[in-house]
Amino acid sequence: MKSSGKTRVCAIIGDPVEHSLSPVMHNAAFKELKLNMIYVAFTVTRNELKGAISSARILGFQGLNVTMPHKNAVMKYLDETVSTAKSIGAVNTILNNEGRLVGYNTDGIGAMRALKENSISPEGKKLLLLGAGGAGKAIAFQAAQEVEEIVVLNRTSEKAERLAEALGKKFGKKVKGESFSSEILKDEMRDTNILVNATSVGMHPDVNRSLVPRNLLRSDLCVMDIVYSPLKTRLLLDAEAVGAKVVSGLEMLIYQGAVSFEIWTKQPAPIKVMKEAALNKLEEKGVHR
Ligand code: ATR
16 A cells, blocks of 8 residues: 555654564554555654654644653553553554544453464363562453462562452452462462463573472463564463463463553554565564564
């Protein structure tokens, strides 16, 4: 699609953004659906955030993705933030709805969709979430609407406790937040159905690290990792080796992007095309499938 006077613009803003996979993923999707839209990346520093949002408004951008370090700070410049994003305390997607900027968080929805698309149903399940950072929080707030029970373990215990308290208040479900220790992990793993690593442990170059010893993994588990470099982390390799079902961080990345795409275009995202574009870009960076 050649750009024209009617081309709609979407962009990612953050610092840094030059390594983002979102431009290739969304541009491939726009092309596939023959939409007259384009996706670009802008480095925006903390001091420039307010100006960047007001520029996006004036220039009539269709949508934005927001990444580090602006996911929280951006909320005060929007006209509205949906309730889950408010609870998470982070916006990663903005829709320009005829001049009104509305903030969403698609990370958690993307993670849950990645599970479901891999035939993993959350209903009635116990989810053990490792990590209570930005990604952990987003997954927890979405998962709490769908699973039976959530346990959050985090190296810094206060963050896990605070998250569990907020989840308990909002959803009235069985939730627990504790510090990460090998004893607690062993104990909680016994009746866990879905295990999600939402920490950065296992990310390149620390590719041999995993928070979960292999002897705690079972064939009836579903294991998802948010890390996508490498595509198969130590945790996922170990889980696969014992016959567990695994979902890679790339799936979560694709589906969070797909949800943003659908918010902006109101059309089903072409998942296969987005995945292929992201995989090709990762390959260029030396992350092999
Ligand atoms: P993100 O937005 O990707 O979640 P983040 O908010 O910095 O990033 O959170 C990173 C998560 O990984 C946190 O849960 C962090 O634990 P702390 O809250 O204790 O910092 C977790 N994490 C990072 N390195 C870790 C390690 N070596 N061991 C255990 N947890 C780790």
